[in-house]
Amino acid sequence: QSALTQPRSVSGSPGQSVTISCTGTSSDVGTYNYVSWYRQHPGKAPKLMIYDVSQRPSGVPDRFSGSKSGNTASLTISGLQAEDEADYYCCSYAGSYTFVFGGGTKLTVL
Amino acid sequence: EVQLVQSGTEVKKPGESLKISCQGSEYRFTSYWIGWVRQMPGKGLEWMGIIYPGDSDTRYSPSFQGQVTISGDKSISTAYLQWSSLKASDTAMYYCARLRSSGYYPDAFDIWGQGTMVIVSS
Numbered sequence: 001q002s003a004l005t006q007p008r009s010v011s012g013s014p015g016q017s018v019t020i021s022c023t024g025t026s027s028d029v030g031t032y033n034y035v036s037w038y039r040q041h042p043g044k045a046p047k048l049m050i051y052d053v054s055q056r057p058s059g060v061p062d063r064f065s066g067s068k069s070g071n072t073a074s075l076t077i078s079g080l081q082a083e084d085e086a087d088y089y090c091c092s093y094a095g096s097y098t099f100v101f102g103g104g105t106k107l108t109v110l
Numbered sequence: 111e112v113q114l115v116q117s118g119t120e121v122k123k124p125g126e127s128l129k130i131s132c133q134g135s136e137y138r139f140t141s142y143w144i145g146w147v148r149q150m151p152g153k154g155l156e157w158m159g160i161i162y163p164g165d166s167d168t169r170y171s172p173s174f175q176g177q178v179t180i181s182g183d184k185s186i187s188t189a190y191l192q193w194s195s196l197k198a199s200d201t202a203m204y205y206c207a208r209l210r211s212s213g214y215y216p217d218a219f220d221i222w223g224q225g226t227m228v229i230v231s232s
Contacts, residue, residue, distance in 0.1 A: 001172055003154070036218035038155070045205055045225055046147075046155065051218035089155050093215055097160060097169040099145070104154035 004029065004090055004102035011108040017078040020105045022090030023071055028100055030071040034093035037066060037075045040104075041086045049088075050075060077107070085109040112136045114144075114206050114223035121229045122196050129192035130226045132206030139187035140164040143209035143216045146180060146191045149225075150202040160209060160216070161189055196230045203227050 005023040012018040022029065022037075029035055035053045038046035048057055050066040053073060063079045073092070077084055090102040117131045132144065145160040159170040163182040170180070182189045189206060206223040209216035 003156075032215075034212075034215060034217040038219070040155075045222040046207075046219070047222070048218055048220045051210065051220070052212055055212075057220065087154075091155075091157070091219070093217060097143075097216070098171065099157040099160075101147075101155045101157055 001094060001098065001100055004092060004100055006088075006090060006102040006105045008103075009106045009108065011110055012077075012080045013110045014080050014082065016080050017076060018080060018107065019074050019076045020088055020090075020107070022073045022075070022092075022102045024073075024092050024100070025071055028092040028094040029068065029073050031095070032093045033068065035066065035068060035073040036091045037064075038089045038091065039084075039086045040089065046089065080109050082109050112208075112221055114208060114221055116204075116206060116223040116226045119227040119229070121231070123232055124198055124230055125195050126230075127192070127194050128196055128228065129190050130204060130228065131188050131190050132223050133186070133188045134208065135187065137208075140184050142211075144182070144189040145207050145209055145219060146178075146189075147205045147207060147219075148174075148202045149205065155205075158191070158204075163187075163189065196228075198230050198232075200228060201230045 037050040040046040054066040146158040148156045158174045163184045207219035208221040210220040
C-alpha cells in the first residue's frame with residue numbers, strides 16, 4: 001500500500017488558479033470514487049475540503065473543486081487567496097476498509 | 111458542535127507503554143468509524159487504522175499492524191491508540207478523525223481532533 005503521489009509544491013499569484021494532482025493505482029484512486037482532499041495550515045489539524053472526488057462539505061467555498069481521470073485525481077483552487085497557502089493532502093479509499101494518503105503538496109501564494 | 115477531543119501531550123521514554131484517547135461529542139459515536147493518523151515532524155499524513163465503535167471492528171494499515179493497538183469504549187464515546195513499547199521513531203503528532211459515509215463504505219475524514227503530540231526520548 002504505497003502513498004499516493006503528489007507534487008511537492010505548487011505556487012500561484014492571488015486571483016489565479018492552481019491544480020494539484022494525486023496519482024494512485026487501479027487498487028485505490030482508479031477503482032473507487034472515494035478521493036478526499038484536506039488542507040492543513042501550520043500547527044493545525046487537517047480540514048476536509050473535498051470528498052467523493054468532487055463534493056464540497058458545507059462551508060467550503062466553491063473556489064475549491066475536484067475531479068478524477070483514471071488513476072489520477074486533481075484539486076483545483078481558483079481565485080487564489082492568501083489564506084489558501086497551506087499543505088494539501090489527498091486520500092483514497094483502497095478497499096477492505098483501508099485508506100491511503102498522498103505525500104502532501106505545499107501551496108505557496110506568491 | 112460535533113467534535114473530537116484528544117488527550118494531551120505525552121513525553122515518554124523508549125520502552126514505556128502509552129495509551130492516548132479521543133472522545134467524541136454531539137453525535138452518535140457508535141455509528142461512525144474513527145480513524146487514527148500519524149504525522150511525524152515535518153512530514154505528511156499517514157493512515158494508521160480505524161475502529162467502528164458500535165462493534166469494535168478494527169482495521170489496520172499494514173505499516174502499523176502489530177505496532178499499535180486501536181480500541182474503543184462506546185460507553186464513554188472514546189477511542190484509544192496504544193503502544194506496548196515505545197520507540198524514538200514513534201515521536202509524532204497523532205490525530206483521530208471521524209469517517210463520514212455516502213453509502214456503503216466510509217469515504218472521508220470529516221471531523222478531526224486537535225492532535226496529541228507524543229515525544230519519545232531517553
